[in-house]
Amino acid sequence: MKKHKCGPRFKALLKEVNITPTAFAAFCNVEPQHVNNWYIRGVPYPRMDEIARLLSVNSLWLLNGEGPRHPGAGQLADQTGNVFDAQETRGVYTVNIDSLDVEIPLYKEVPITAGASETEVVEIPGEFIRLPRSHLESLEVEPAQAICVPMIGDSMSEKIEDGSTLAIDRSLTQVVDGQIYALEHAGMLRIKYLHRLPSGALRLRSHNSSGYPDEIFSAKQIEEQNIEILGWVFWWSTLNKRRPPVPFC
Known part of the structure; x- marks a missing residue:
């Protein structure tokens, strides 16, 4: 089975939120060994979007580390409420934690x-x-x-x-x-x-x-x-x- 690079990011995310493989497995209705396998082989592609959503990260970032980590993190709004891509216009992006x-x-x-x-x-x-x-x-x-x-x-x-x-x-x-x-x-x-x-x-x-x-x-x-x-x-x-x-x- 071909490995991809998201395993370490997935493992680090669970560690950040203090969730054990057993607890996360129960939440996803899989066996704990599957979660441990994901640490090594990476999250299966068919479940990438689902797992990214559960962990509140972008699926592309989880897959290969590209783009903003959090959903919506690459957008800012001006005083009139217009939304624009902060990555493109300013070279940085801002995350509104409260949102x-x-x-x-x-x-x-x-x-x-x-x-x-x-x-x-x-x-x-x-x-x-x-x-x-x-x-x-x-x-x-x-x-x-x-x-x-x-x-x-x-x-x-x-x-x-x-x-x-x-x-x-x-x-x-x-x-x-x-x-x-x-x-x-x-x-x-x-x-x-x-x-x-x-x-x-x-x-x-x-x-x-x-x-x-x-x-x-x-x-x-x-x-x-x-x-x-x-x-x-x-x-x-x-x-x-x-x-x-x-x-x-």
């Missing part, structure tokens, strides 16, 4: 009052997570409907690791079987696969099923226990838990 990224508010589970055992999920003032606008557009997520939350615990490992940040689409609360959702359960933030059951019941399933068995809640229990679907999980970050020790140092 490429979206600030998404961060929510966390916190005690209702200081020292209380009861909790609630609330917005943390002044804390945001920046995500590429293209990520949201590719999934038809309105920025105003997006929030971010932390992953607490290992119930979703090895899919989503403890401490990961997740992005939620608040507009999508209707359950699609087998999709991952964020829930507030009596003030507790939970991340689970959801499955609909007859009579309005729900099955909550963890990815780490050996340590967390399925939970089933009837419609009455959902109401009594204040179980609210916050939205669909459309993005998450995953970091390694520790830096590997370097031998012979």
Whole structure:
């Protein structure tokens, strides 16, 4: 198989955003070994545009390093709003970071009052997570409907690791079987696969099923226990838990 030169750029992009091959493979519905192969052989040509869009870069730049790295980076607008090619007229291009990224508010589970055992999920003032606008557009997520939350615990490992940040689409609360959702359960933030059951019941399933068995809640229990679907999980970050020790140092 002929190799092309985008492998190192692809690998560097995943490293920049702290996404592991396993996490990216799950997002693209491929095996982790495929992603590792792309490091060496490069991203397959049929998937170049798709992968470039997911990573918010131009496909030509990803392929061979030519042209601006970010979409729209080679254009500027004058005071009248006319758009022109900055590369051609000035020899440089300017990237408007604000137009490429979206600030998404961060929510966390916190005690209702200081020292209380009861909790609630609330917005943390002044804390945001920046995500590429293209990520949201590719999934038809309105920025105003997006929030971010932390992953607490290992119930979703090895899919989503403890401490990961997740992005939620608040507009999508209707359950699609087998999709991952964020829930507030009596003030507790939970991340689970959801499955609909007859009579309005729900099955909550963890990815780490050996340590967390399925939970089933009837419609009455959902109401009594204040179980609210916050939205669909459309993005998450995953970091390694520790830096590997370097031998012979």
